[in-house]
Amino acid sequence: VNSNNANSVSTVVAPFNQPYVSSRKTVPTRQAIALISEHGDPAAEIGKDAAGGQNVYVRQVGEALAKLGWQVDMFTRKTKPDDAAIVQHAPHCRTIRLVAGPEQFIPRDELFPYMQEFVAAFQAFQSKEGSNYPLVHTNYWMSAWVGLQLKQQSNIQLIHTYHSLGAVKYQAVPHRPVIAATRLAIERQILEQADCIVATSPQEQETLRTLVSKEGHIEVIPCGTDISNFHTIPKAEARAALGFDVNDAIVLYVGRFDPRKGIETLVRAFAQLKVETGRRESNGKAAFDPAKLRLVIVGGSHPDSTDGLERARIERLIHAAGLAEQTVFAGQIGHASLPLYYTAADVCAIPSHYEPFGLVAIEAMACGTPVVASDVGGLSFTVVPDETGLLVPPQDPSALAQAIERVLTDELWARKLRRQAPIRVQQNFSWSGVAVHLSDLYRRLLAQSISNTLFFDTSVAPLSEKQDLSPLHKDV
Template sequence: MVLLSDKRNASSSTIPDPFISARSNAPNRQAIALISDHGDPADIGREEAGGQNVYVRQVGEALAKLGWQVDMFTRKTRADDATIVQHSPHCRTIRLTAGPEEFIPRDRLFEFMPAFVEAFRVYQAEYHYPLIHTNYWMSAWVGLEVQKTHNVQLINTYHSLGAIKYQSVSNRPAIANTRLKVEQQILEQANCTVATSPQEQEALRTLVSSQGHIEVIPCGTDNKNFHVMPKSEARSQLEFRPDEKIVLYVGR
């Protein structure tokens, strides 16, 4: 991974010099955009960073290997973070300035999404992304706003559903109604919604909307980290006794 030192505001009218154009950087590749408003694909392990960050990063890098130029957009949360992080020759994370350059809890982040849209439009005007893959409901809102003014194909992955989350919450946050409305809009208006399991597809149909196109595409597994090995060796590495009972949960 190479961190580029250019820290100019991504919402300015000038694109950082090392990347004058995705087309000149990769003339034979079509540039596409992934948006992950709060889940920085270049940053794993910080507060509220986890499954979505990994998912978007891995999808982006896989698409680059398949021949795309992939630009992954997220919100800049620290002033000293690089504006652009280059992961591979054709896959990069671009951090946009939208509100204070500091961590903001997700339930208070939506008010800064209009600024995110405007910052993203600078890149859209330069690179003409024909396809945008949004992740999470706030990113979906960004995609819907961009689609109003640009001819783009819109794909969305929810990662979590307010329609499910709020069933077990006694006091809904103020943003709840907005989230539920956007979750319905994106399902009905996106060109495709990616559900990561049949159960998610069922929840979308029963709790969100009967309209819209859904494709079930399960999450993959990184075989470098997760692979078959002798049980005795696994127990030894985890410092479990040979006869010790273990309860394992795998999920996100």
């Protein structure tokens, strides 16, 4: 709706016999919207302090939506006293860190009691800025609860992305944490009461329908990747930059240290691969020297947190399997340097037990690296077997080892995968493409909200700046 439409709609509701006077005092610049990500700080360093896909998603979506003309405010919880309260990412995109609970890292399972404070801080921020967000897009179940409270208090359009699903997570854990029942209830409530759920893959949509509720509106809009950053580089160049040999057979893992990520399965697969290649070598049939096998593990960890414990456990496994000399722990690597790791690798392994989407798969593919992934969740959607990589059953070291071996040994076929993988990403998973879909969804929901208001309440005031649907100005 442009301002002409807005005026014509408003005239309909202006009181009889009185000239219509717009309540708008100034010409609006942009429609402001709020993205809420209570624990995934969009301004955080990725790959550290449990920062992963959710942080990347919110930040990239936020920046891309701002380019499409929205004013994007991304809200998260402040976890360090020295962190800035507001981080401006681009002229119309910022992260706002709200104080809710102590300004320190709090594990996710202990965070919910501070969400009431988060709601109050959000509302205080709105009052201070004199703005109201007609549309709120929440991420993860605790933000969903925040969104549901806001929706009870004012007429907002509420959109939600899960990122992780309690119903799946708790299937695999022997002891459910105390918070589990609350989480499951809120995950159901948000599906049934939000204006729209954004599932990032058809598989996630199916899981929601099977495990959470048959009610509620879901649209599938995938995650994306920054294809201007993640693209192909000559392999030899990347290896030279990172100090790897041209003859190395490199298997890469990128991600957080979390048992759900299945790094243990990869270590066991790698051990099998080494033994198998050694056996072939003694028969004179090895495609490469087993001593040249390298397992490169990229991801940050903190000795005192859960990711530090998982890294220590993985290191113990590696030592026990006699793989220490062939394994490189690269630590946390930023997105600027990650393309070097992806392109240097022969294969990127994603051995997750479950993955709602799995950004690493599309990042690797965008760099032309074949992906061998567990056939679960979003990975079954992004990785096309025989075209961009292979899918294997989760938690199956032998299947993973065989798939990795095929990529390492079938040179002609692997070359075909390398060519096709970036094309799939460019065509389906760019952030700018994702943001266009989200922007279209937001517009439809805001338009629907206004038409509902007009239909049900004819005494409604003329359209205010708050209700203007269009983001108005596009960045060039």
